Amino acid sequence: MTMGEETPVSSLILPVLVRPILSQLERRDVTATQTLRAAFTKAEASNPGVTYDFVVGILEKGELNVNMNESILRLQGSLTDTDVVEHRLTRSEDAFQELNRKSATLKKILSRIPDEITDRKTFLEIIKEIASAIKKLLDAVNEINGYIPGTQGKRALEGRKREFVKFSKLFSNTLKEYFKAGE
Structure with missing residues (x-):
C-alpha cells in the first residue's frame, strides 16, 4: 500500500486502533489527548490512510511483524459502544x-x-x-x-x-x- 492509499484496513486504523488508545490516554492528560485526536482526525481527513502509514512505520521501526488485517478484525469485535460512537x-x-x-x-x-x-x-x-x-x-x-x-x-x-x-x-x-x- 502506498502513502495515503485508502483500503478497508487503512480506513479502520484511526477508529479501531488509535481512538481507543487515545481514550485510555485521556484519563492521564485530557488536553494532550484532545490535541492528538484533532491532529489525527485532521491528517486522516486530508490524507486518507496516513494513520495506517504512521502505525506501520512504528511497527517497522520496532521490527514487529503484525498481520494488520487480522489485528483490526480482532480489535473491531472487542470495541465498546463508547469506542465506536462515531460509527453508530x-x-x-x-x-x-x-x-x-x-x-x-x-x-x-x-x-x-x-x-x-x-x-x-x-x-x-x-x-x-x-x-x-x-x-x-x-x-x-x-x-x-x-x-x-x-x-x-x-x-x-x-x-x-x-x-x-x-x-x-x-x-x-x-x-x-x-x-x-x-x-
Whole structure:
C-alpha cells in the first residue's frame, strides 16, 4: 500500500486502533489527548490512510511483524459502544437502533474468524452465522429506507447497500477459494 492509499484496513486504523488508545490516554492528560485526536482526525481527513502509514512505520521501526488485517478484525469485535460512537447511528427510532445492533453483531462474529479459521467445522458454522447476520443487517437497512426523506437520500442508501452486498460477495468468494486451496 502506498502513502495515503485508502483500503478497508487503512480506513479502520484511526477508529479501531488509535481512538481507543487515545481514550485510555485521556484519563492521564485530557488536553494532550484532545490535541492528538484533532491532529489525527485532521491528517486522516486530508490524507486518507496516513494513520495506517504512521502505525506501520512504528511497527517497522520496532521490527514487529503484525498481520494488520487480522489485528483490526480482532480489535473491531472487542470495541465498546463508547469506542465506536462515531460509527453508530444517533437517531432514536427503533429501526435505526436495530441497525446499530445488527452491525455490532456482525462485527463480533467477524472478529472470531482469526481464532476459528483453522478449525474447519467451527469455521463453517461461523460462515453460516456471518451469512445470517448479513441477511439480518440488510433487512435492517431496508427497514430504515422508509425513514429517509427524498430521493437523493434513498439513492445514497441504496448505493451503500449495493457496495456492502458487493463486498459481501467478494468475501464469500475469498472464503470459497480458501477452502478449495485447503482441500
